[in-house]
Amino acid sequence: MTPTIYLSEMVHRDRPCIAIRFSYHSEVKEHVKSFFGVQWSRTHSCFYVVWNHDLFDLLYDHLRSPGFTVDCGTLRSVKNDELITATPMATSYLSEENKKLLQQYRAYLVGLRLSKSTVSVYTNFMCNLAETLGADSLRGLTHDRIRTFIEAKVRSRELFSISSHRQFVSALKHLVPCLSIEEIDTESLIRPKKSQYLPTVLSQEEMVDLLRVTRNLKHRATLALLYSCGLRVSEVIELELYNIDIDRRQLVVRMAKGRKDRVVILAESFIPLLRNYIMSYAPQRYFIENPSGGKYAAGSIRNFLRRSAKAAGITKRVTPHTLRHSYATHLIEMGVGLRHVQDLLGHAKPETTMIYTHVAKKDLLSIKSPLDAAVDRLSAPDKLPLKHAFSANISG
Numbered sequence: 507m508t509p510t511i512y513l514s515e516m517v518h519r520d521r522p523c524i525a526i527r528f529s530y531h532s533e534v535k536e537h538v539k540s541f542f543g544v545q546w547s548r549t550h551s552c553f554y555v556v557w558n559h560d561l562f563d564l565l566y567d568h569l570r571s572p573g574f575t576v577d578c579g580t581l582r583s584v585k586n587d588e589l590i591t592a593t594p595m596a597t598s599y600l601s602e603e604n605k606k607l608l609q610q611y612r613a614y615l616v617g618l619r620l621s622k623s624t625v626s627v628y629t630n631f632m633c634n635l636a637e638t639l640g641a642d643s644l645r646g647l648t649h650d651r652i653r654t655f656i657e658a659k660v661r662s663r664e665l666f667s668i669s670s671h672r673q674f675v676s677a678l679k680h681l682v683p684c685l686s687i688e689e690i691d692t693e694s695l696i697r698p699k700k701s702q703y704l705p706t707v708l709s710q711e712e713m714v715d716l717l718r719v720t721r722n723l724k725h726r727a728t729l730a731l732l733y734s735c736g737l738r739v740s741e742v743i744e745l746e747l748y749n750i751d752i753d754r755r756q757l758v759v760r761m762a763k764g765r766k767d768r769v770v771i772l773a774e775s776f777i778p779l780l781r782n783y784i785m786s787y788a789p790q791r792y793f794i795e796n797p798s799g800g801k802y803a804a805g806s807i808r809n810f811l812r813r814s815a816k817a818a819g820i821t822k823r824v825t826p827h828t829l830r831h832s833y834a835t836h837l838i839e840m841g842v843g844l845r846h847v848q849d850l851l852g853h854a855k856p857e858t859t860m861i862y863t864h865v866a867k868k869d870l871l872s873i874k875s876p877l878d879a880a881v882d883r884l885s886a887p888d889k890l891p892l893k894h895a896f897s898a899n900i901s902g
Contacts, residue, residue, distance in 0.1 A: 508573060508574060508575050508803060508805065508806065509528060509529070509531045509533070509534045509574050509575070509805065510528065510529075510574070510575040510576075510577055511526060511527070511528045511534060511538070511569050511574055511575070511576050511577070512525075512526075512527045512528065512577045512578075513525065513526060513527075513565075513566075513569075513576065513577070513578040514527070514578075515557070516550060516554065518547055518549065518550060518554055522556070522557040523554040523555065523556055523557055524554060524555050524556075524557050524562065524565065525547075525550060525552050525553075525554050526538055526544070526552060526553040526554060526555070526569075527552045527553075533572070533805055533808055533809070534574060534805075537568075537569070537572055537574070538553050538569065539553070540568075541555070541565060541568050541569075541630070542627070542630050542631055542634060542670060542674075543555050543556070543630070543634045556637065564626050564629060564630045564633070566578065567626060568626065568630075571623070572803065572804045572805045573801075573802075573803025573804055573805045573806065574803075574805055600633070600636050600637060601636075601639075601640070601641050601642075601643070603643050604636040604639065604643065604644050607636075607643070607644045607645070607685060608629065608632060608633060608636060608644075610684065610685070611628075611629065611632060611680070611681055611684050611685070612625060612629045614680065614684040615628055615629070615680060618680070619765075621765075627673060627677070628673070628676070628677035628680060629677075631673065631674045631677040631678075632644070632677055632678075632681055635652075635655060638655055638658075639651075644681070644685060644687075645685050645686075645687055646689075647681075647687055647689065647690060648689045648690070649689070649690060649694070652678065652690070652695075656671070656674070668698050668699075668700065669700070671697070671698050672697040672698060672700065675695050675696070675697045676697070678690075678692075678695055679692045679695055702861075704861070705827075705828070705831035705835075705861065705862070706822050706823060706824070706828050706831065707828070707831050707832045707835045708820065708822065708824065708828060708829070708832045710836060712818065712820055713733055713829075713832060715818040715819070715820070716729065716814050716815060716818045716820065716824075717729060717730055718818075719814055719817040719818045720810070720814045720817075722810070723782065723783055723786055723787070724783060724787055724794065725810045725814070726779065726783075727779055727780060727782075727783035727794075728742060728793075728794050728807060729811060729814065729829065730773075730776050730779055731745075731776065731780075731793070732826055732829040732830065733829040733830075733832060733833055734772070734773040734775075734776045734833070735757055735770045735771070735772065735773075735833070736770065736829075736830050736833035736834060736837075736850055736851055737759065737770070737830065738762070738763065738826070738827070738830060739804050739807055739808075739826035739827070740762075740763075740804065741759050741762055742793065742794060742807070742826075743792070743794070743801050743802055743803075743804060743807075744760070744792075744801070745757070745759070745792060745793040745794075746760075746791055746792055746793070747784075747789060747791065747792070747793060750772070750780075750793065752772070752777060752780070752781075755771055755772040755774070755777070756769055756770070756771060756772060757769070757770050757771075757772055759852065762852050763852065764852070764854055766852055766854075768849065768850070768852045770850055771850075794807075804826075807826055808825060808826060811824060811825070811826060811829075812824065830851070831862070834847055834850075834851055834859070834862045835862045837850070838862050838863060844856060844859055844860065844863070847859055847862070
């Protein structure tokens, strides 16, 4: 069942806010928290953002993007003035000048042909910055003002991750030339160093177990495709049937991340499953469709993957991207060159692909532990029997 997120108006700390409520669901919680400026209210026991019309459309689009249902009731028809009268002390609204400047900024980003999600995220960041300026214009930004803003957000944990901090700086780097802000040198805007996390990877045995316990044919075909081709979940959702060439064992991924096409190879063992799935479900346009024939929801894929992982006894946190990580790592362990893996994954830079060399165990398995070497040496035929290797000293 698709999770539903409810939006409603509320007043919190003398400010008009948008309350965000939902039945507990870990995926929904993480997605809600990823929207810049979302905070938790202990008083109202819900997440919220400070109200303004410019922010509402961004929030609404963001919450719907994974396929979640968003119920905003009468909130869309509420006027800004009606909420202001409910809280005369509220001062966190955009000035008319800043509204026009943000519209100009959004048009600038669209003109650069940035993706819809990037435009939404960057505009959201600058809306939040403009709120703190009050009546001051965005054109009057200074390094000190920006530093103070970032410090306050980090202390309040609204910039809850390093990746959000880096995105905020990227958004600023576009704002400066757009509004011709002379007081800020974009070269001096430094992003914090990116965190380096090793990806979670399933073993090949775990992958087979995962597919075996997935009884639903549509679900099994989707998970098999995610792993066997190393696709992103968005690429599976957008995959149209005409891009699957069974005769040539190829699959064309159209306009993926970075607006790039790429070709990946279909696994021989996947083709019978693919034929069975297509004959049974008869999808009309997309590889995987919802009951109405439209695009499938990413949240639904995450849900049935989580259930399959639990049924397979896998205790690791498994997401659709975990299958992509596993695909890349297993290719490297099989001896496939880094350049080929980069092409198959659609990475723009080889540095992105090199992360998988840190988790691939092909070379590491050939390294012998010094403990094993010591045990083998002391267990040699010309030595005394090693009965208590780890519990007592061995004397002559």
